[in-house]
Amino acid sequence: MIRLDNRHPIPEALRGGVIALGNFDGFHQGHQAVVGEAIQWARAEGRPAIVATFDPHPMRLFQPATEPFRLTTLDQRQELFGQAGADAMLVLHFDKAMAAMSASEWVEKELAGHLGAAGVVTGEDFTFGRGRGGNPQVLREIGARFGLSGRTVGPVSDAEGIISSSRIRAALKAGDCQAAAHLLTRPFAIRGVVQHGDKLGRAIGFPTANIDLGPYLRPRYGIYAVTGRLPDGRVVPGAANLGVRPHFDPPKELLEPHFLDFSGDLYGLEIEVAFHHFLRPEAKFDSLEALTAQIALDCEKARKVLAEVA
Template sequence: MTVIVPPLRLSYSPPMERLDGGSAVPERLRGGIVALGNFDGFHEGHQAVVGRAVERARAAGRPALVATFDPHPVRFFKPELPPFRLTSLDQRQRLFGAAGADAMLVFHFDAALASVTAEDFVTERLIGLIGAAGVATGEDFTFGHKRGGNMAVLKRLGGEHGLSVDAVAPVMADGEPVSSSRIREALEAGDPESAARLLTRPFAIEGVVEHGDNRGRELGYPTANIALGPYLRPRFGIYAVRGRLSDGRVLDGAANLGIRPSFDPPLELLEPHFFDFDGDLYGQRIEVELISFLRPERKFDRMDALAAQMEADCTEARKRLAA
């Protein structure tokens, strides 16, 4: 079963509970069915896992919970890696809620959790702290110290402790499993359309609008500057974008994503300019969807040439967004 998540309208009051995976869950949420995985990106394959957990929970009259890990285990074991996140915890919380989950459990991945054996993770965390009656996860999911747990281990432990286990097969697209790696590759290649097909929605960067140097405003194209933080760096360049504001408004625009080669010092920023918008977004949290890649970044020695190119970019972005 594949659950297609509809486009979300931002709501910054939590749509559902966020719980610490290292503490006991409230009594009303015990006995639930838990979707277990990293779920970074919450792509079509992840949606199938959560959809199975929600389906099982609703059929049995039980709570549906989604357990995720933060930081990503790969970040713990390889801290030197460049940023690779596809979603923040806040984004995942909204997406899980839209998919029908009652609560999100966040396992803080640190040295203590990395040392927990597969058996202890099942008996102490899933059964003891969470009180899970069942688990749904991907067929290739591994867990526990040195990845000592896999689906065969999970099913054996589930049988011993009365925990139902659902193994969800990968969702296929173009003959290959949908995966976060495929989505990252598409974004790094400047192909947000392919990433959106795998995600079932556009890739989006969320952040608080920061004060900048007002270069865009001086050129007649004010921008809302957002730091990229732990997000994956898509191909640097100019994009057609959509912004979602905290009050629910949706704005079309064009954005520079990159280091702003025409200005010093170079700063990694997402700088959307929203068409026909004249308002103050400083300090507001917004979400910016990358819809289509227009061109790579380039350096301009004259500001009038840059302004002319920005006008052309906005014209092209309007065409892409209208299509």
């Protein structure tokens, strides 16, 4: 799976492709439908299938003070797009220059000129260009002048309504891992490098792999049943604290998974922690002994929950 950058030339072999265009953060069922249409179209015409995603998210430029909200990193999206069958991921670096481009300039310079695209697939509500002046109809009208065709894919719905990143974020903020997994078609997962911590978990018999939350959306603070995907491909069960650790001072926001029946050094390695079930909210305990006893109960409950979903 090749990663392309809109600031650099596109390899000749990837010009003339079909582009799935959107943010695709989370790559939920609706996103999968758009990308699937682009891949099917590309395969039917013997063209490369490219998924274009914005980074940073346009909201970061227009509302820089917005709290973290990402559901996936670029690396995660690249893997997901590759698993779906795309040939390449194109990173569109959204900056002031791109935001200032009119819809017509955007089609001519980015899609037709830089990519030499033959087709573009978007969702029905996709907008682009200065002041959101472009939409799928505008894209088709302008694109026709450059031999560029456009298709749209309607929203995907379930019994609760249209599937969207907003619904997934709301579910995670409520601690509803199962609802988020349904919409995503997989558990929500945070990926990061294991950091050295204060070793308190190790001191009480429950060592943790501390991970900074970075740009990710903050799910509901609390204790979760999780699985961890290690660099060697192993998937191990665990219980994780996500939050500010109210028992300890000073508070520090972290994701701290403790992996059951695991021993080894993960410091400096990148792991991915998938959220399966919310067990309880964070709490402050009267003593370290009480905290240790509760962690043991959390681990046992996590073991049972994960055995049921395996």
